[in-house]
Amino acid sequence: FYSTRPSGRGLGLATVHGIVSQSKGFIAVNSEPGQGSLFEVYFPRIPPIGRPASSPPVGTGQHISGKRILLVEDNHEVRNLTATILRRSGFEVMLADTPAVALDICQRLDSAPDMLLTDVVMPGMSGRQLMEHIRRRFPGLRVGFVSGYTADMVLRHGIEQEQVAFLQKPYSPETLTRFVHQVLQQS
Numbered sequence: 124f125y126s127t128r129p130s131g132r133g134l135g136l137a138t139v140h141g142i143v144s145q146s147k148g149f150i151a152v153n154s155e156p157g158q159g160s161l162f163e164v165y166f167p168r169i170p171p172i173g174r175p176a177s178s179p180p181v182g183t184g185q186h187i188s189g190k191r192i193l194l195v196e197d198n199h200e201v202r203n204l205t206a207t208i209l210r211r212s213g214f215e216v217m218l219a220d221t222p223a224v225a226l227d228i229c230q231r232l233d234s235a236p237d238m239l240l241t242d243v244v245m246p247g248m249s250g251r252q253l254m255e256h257i258r259r260r261f262p263g264l265r266v267g268f269v270s271g272y273t274a275d276m277v278l279r280h281g282i283e284q285e286q287v288a289f290l291q292k293p294y295s296p297e298t299l300t301r302f303v304h305q306v307l308q309q310s
Contacts, residue, residue, distance in 0.1 A: 190237035222248035235261035
C-alpha cells in the first residue's frame with residue numbers, strides 16, 4: 124500500500140485494510156489522475172445488540188480498578204480513545220506517544236506501573252524492544268501488546284501472538300477492558 128498522507132496523520136492504508144478485512148468487509152477504490160481517490164468501505168450488516176451505545180464498558184466483575192497503566196501508542200486518535208476507555212473502567216493511565224517518552228516516564232517513576240500496554244509497530248523502537256528496556260528497571264512488569272497490522276508484520280517485530288498477551292486492533296471497549304483485566308491477573 125502507498126499513501127501520500129503526512130506521517131502520523133490518520134490511519135495508514137495497510138491498517139485500514141486490516142481492520143476492514145477482519146470485520147469481513149471490503150474496500151472499493153476509484154482513483155483518477157488529477158481527480159483524487161474515493162475509498163468506499165463496506166461492512167456486513169449486523170443486528171442491533173440491544174444495549175445503548177452510551178453504556179460503560181463491561182468489566183469482568185473483579186475489582187482491580189485504580190491500577191496504573193502505561194499506554195504507549197503513536198496514533199493520537201487511538202491513544203486518546205484507548206485512554207478514555209481505560210479511565211472509564213477505573214484505571215489510572217499514563218500516556219506516551221513514543222517509546223522514548225515511555226522510557227522517560229519510567230525513569231521518573233518510584234515504582235513500576237501495574238501494566239505496560241503498547242503498540243507493536245512504532246517509529247524508532249518496537250513494542251517488544253520497549254518492553255525489554257522497561258523490564259530492566261521493572262523486571263516483573265505485566266505487558267500487553269496491541270496492533271492493527273497483520274500477523275506476519277507483528278511477527279517481524281518479534282511478537283509471537285501465542286506467546287504474549289496480544290490484542291488485535293480494532294477492539295471494542297469491552298474487549299479492551301477484558302484484555303487488560305486478564306493481563307493484570309497473570310502471575
